[in-house]
Amino acid sequence: MSTAGKSSAAGAVHGSVPFGEAVVVFARIGLLSFGGPAGQIALMHRYLVEERKWLDEARFLHALNYCMLLPGPEAMQLATYAGWLLHGVRGGLIAGLLFVLPGAVLITVLTVVYMLAGELTIVQGLLFGLKAAVLAVVLEALIKVSRRALKSRTMVFLAVLAFVAIAVLGVPFPVIILGAAVFGALQHLWHRSTGPASSAPALSAATVEPIGPEWTQPSLTRFLTTSVTWLALWFLPLIGLRITLGPDNVFTVEAGFFSTMAAVTFGGAYAVLAYVAQQAVEVHQWLRPDEMLTGLGLAETTPGPLILVLLFVGGLGGARLSGLEPMLGAMAGALVTLWFTFVPCFLWIFAGAPYVETVRNVRWLAAALAAVTAAVVGVIANLAVWFALHVLFRQMDEISMGAVSLPAPALSSFDPAAAVIAVAAGVALLRYHANLIGVLGLSAAAGVLFVLT
Structure with missing residues (x-):
C-alpha cells in the first residue's frame, strides 16, 4: 500500500x-x-x-x-x-x-441481446430460471427490510396500510411515500408536545469533526451555482426532448417518467420497482409483466446499483415505440433512462453535502424517514406478490369491484417448474445464505434444463 x-x-x-x-x-x-x-x-x-x-x-x-x-x-x-x-x-x-457505468454498459448490451435473441430456446430457458430465482431474491429483501423497519405496532400498521393502498386501491407510489413521511413527522411532533422527548434515534450518534477543504464548507454562492448547474443538466435536456420530439414521443415520456422516479425513490430500488412495473407495463406498455422479471434478473447479475434495471425498461420502450431500428432504439432508450435517473443523484450530493451537519440530528426528519421505511415494507410486499403471481402462473386475470382491483390467477396455468426453482433458490438464500450470483447461475442452468427437456 x-x-x-x-x-x-x-x-x-x-x-x-x-x-x-x-x-x-x-x-x-x-x-x-x-x-x-x-x-x-x-x-x-x-x-x-x-x-x-x-x-x-x-x-x-x-x-x-x-x-x-x-x-x-x-x-x-x-x-x-x-x-x-x-x-x-x-x-x-x-x-x-x-x-x-460498468453495470450500465452491461445492462444495455444485455437489453440489445434480449431484443435480438430473446426468442431462442436456450435464452428463454436462461431467463425462465432467472425470473423464478428473482422471486426468492425479492422475498429475501422483504424479510431483511421488515426486520429493520417494523419495530412497533405503528410501523406494522403503516406497512399493511401501504400494501393495501398500492396493491388493492392503486394509490401511486409517490403519494404513499409522501403520506408516510408526513405521518411520521407529525407523530413525532405530537409525542414531543404531549409527553417526554421523542426516543427517535438521531441520524448519527457519532461525533464528527469539522472537515477542512474549501469545497466542504457551506457557501450560499457555491450552493446556488451548483444547484443551477445540475438543474440545468437535468431539465434542459428534458425540455429539449419535448421541443424536438414532442410530448408524446417515447423518449420524452421516459425522460419525464424517470425524472419523477429519481425524485421519489426513497427506500431503494425494490421500493420503486412495483410502481415502475405497473406504469411501464400497464400504462406505457414498454414491456410485458414477465419481462420486468427478466430485467430484474439481469440487473442482479451485473455490478452497480440494482436500479439499473430501469435501463432495461427504458431500452425496451425505445426499441419498440421509437420508430427507430430496434438496436438503436434500445440504446437510445437506455441512454435517456441513465441520464434522467442518475443526474439528480449528483445534484443531491454536490449541493447538499456541505450542509449535512445541519440535518444530522434533526429528530423529526429521522421519524419521517422511519415511517417511510415502514411503508416501503408494504410496497416491497406488493412487489413480491406481483412477481410471485407472474412467475408461478402463466395466465392472469383481474377482478374489479369499484375502486378495488385484485389479480386473479388462472389456477390451471400453475407452473410447477418455476415453483421448484423459486423454492430451491429461496432455501439456498434464506436457509444457507448462499452466494447470490451462484444461486442465479444455477437457477438459469435449471431453467435451460426444464425448457430443453
Whole structure:
C-alpha cells in the first residue's frame, strides 16, 4: 500500500490521496459492486475505511446516514460522497460514474441481446430460471427490510396500510411515500408536545469533526451555482426532448417518467420497482409483466446499483415505440433512462453535502424517514406478490369491484417448474445464505434444463 493510502482520514480529506490512485480504487469498487446495496456499502467500507484508511469510521457512517435520507440508490450516492470528500466535484463525478457505468454498459448490451435473441430456446430457458430465482431474491429483501423497519405496532400498521393502498386501491407510489413521511413527522411532533422527548434515534450518534477543504464548507454562492448547474443538466435536456420530439414521443415520456422516479425513490430500488412495473407495463406498455422479471434478473447479475434495471425498461420502450431500428432504439432508450435517473443523484450530493451537519440530528426528519421505511415494507410486499403471481402462473386475470382491483390467477396455468426453482433458490438464500450470483447461475442452468427437456 502506498504512503498516501496509509494517510490519516483528515489528511486524505485535505487532498493527500493521489487522484490517480483514487480513480483506480473507485474503478475496482464499480467493477466488484455485486450483491445489492448492503454488499456494495460493505465493499466500500473495506476499501475506503479498513484498507486504505482514507475515511474514518465516523465520517463514513455520517456520509451513509445522509445518503440514506436521499431518493435514489444510496450506495452510488455514498461512492459519490466519498469521492467528493477526497477530491471535490471531480472526485465525486469520477467515483459516481465508475460505480454506475460498468453495470450500465452491461445492462444495455444485455437489453440489445434480449431484443435480438430473446426468442431462442436456450435464452428463454436462461431467463425462465432467472425470473423464478428473482422471486426468492425479492422475498429475501422483504424479510431483511421488515426486520429493520417494523419495530412497533405503528410501523406494522403503516406497512399493511401501504400494501393495501398500492396493491388493492392503486394509490401511486409517490403519494404513499409522501403520506408516510408526513405521518411520521407529525407523530413525532405530537409525542414531543404531549409527553417526554421523542426516543427517535438521531441520524448519527457519532461525533464528527469539522472537515477542512474549501469545497466542504457551506457557501450560499457555491450552493446556488451548483444547484443551477445540475438543474440545468437535468431539465434542459428534458425540455429539449419535448421541443424536438414532442410530448408524446417515447423518449420524452421516459425522460419525464424517470425524472419523477429519481425524485421519489426513497427506500431503494425494490421500493420503486412495483410502481415502475405497473406504469411501464400497464400504462406505457414498454414491456410485458414477465419481462420486468427478466430485467430484474439481469440487473442482479451485473455490478452497480440494482436500479439499473430501469435501463432495461427504458431500452425496451425505445426499441419498440421509437420508430427507430430496434438496436438503436434500445440504446437510445437506455441512454435517456441513465441520464434522467442518475443526474439528480449528483445534484443531491454536490449541493447538499456541505450542509449535512445541519440535518444530522434533526429528530423529526429521522421519524419521517422511519415511517417511510415502514411503508416501503408494504410496497416491497406488493412487489413480491406481483412477481410471485407472474412467475408461478402463466395466465392472469383481474377482478374489479369499484375502486378495488385484485389479480386473479388462472389456477390451471400453475407452473410447477418455476415453483421448484423459486423454492430451491429461496432455501439456498434464506436457509444457507448462499452466494447470490451462484444461486442465479444455477437457477438459469435449471431453467435451460426444464425448457430443453
